[in-house]
Amino acid sequence: MTHRILFVCLGNICRSPSAEGVLRAKAARAGVDLTIDSAGTGDWHIGKPPYGPMQAAARARGYDLSGLRARQVAVRDFDAFDLILAMDSENLRDLEAMRPPEARARLRLFTDYTDTGADHVPDPYFTRDFDGALTLIEETAEGLLRQL
Template identity: 65%
Template sequence: MAPTERILFVCLGNICRSPAAEGVVRAMAPHLELDSCGTGGWHVGEPPYGPMQAAASARGYDLSPLRARQFGPQDFDRFDLIICMDANNLRDVEAHRPKGSDTTVRLMTDYGESGEEAVPDPYYTRDFDGTLDLIERCARGLILEL
């Protein structure tokens, strides 16, 4: 199997968790080809949510150039690894899997050590720092596994 170099992060709206994961991993492993998207299309073309950008910026991550886009079946061909923020995102991604695709799809928390089952959505929880803490831990695990 070829080394994983193209990674896609997926959440619901692509304005909090997946752009944060993209920004964190980009800072830790700038050699990787990264992108993020959402399973829903409500925010297509919008920048990451302001409070998430502020929390990320306070840690040195610049999310401002990112813009939301929606996941599609073509992403299975464009990426070596698709990482979802929760089980619902994973289910929605798998529903778009083209016949014969063997692209790996995993949860972000598969790379963590905390036993968390999902990266909580700070759009609803309002815990942007807690979400970033978990994403940073999982990002370190992901990079070690690559």
């Protein structure tokens, strides 16, 4: 059973912190004990909170992302987590390129856990569809919990 999950997107200010907040809330309600974190492949936003419009959309659905801070994926994450979930195929390729050969973490796309037909979580920083991204994240988090 997977107990430690890391969500990864590009800058760690929209998709991955939202997935962290959503799964944390859903797991708590379901009584499932998980260690959950998020990170980005890029270093542009290290130390910054999630993007304001993403926080607002999450807050409207009952998720508080305000305490989260962006960080960059580190090599140690490949041993600290059981499962590292990328928001899109580019993030997955970046993770595969930096993964040490002996690392224990499994790498997958987050959307592997949804039956919506989505093959990635679109980046609302660019699409401006914060609610659409959250809907997909919520549905996929539920699928992930069912498989755990």
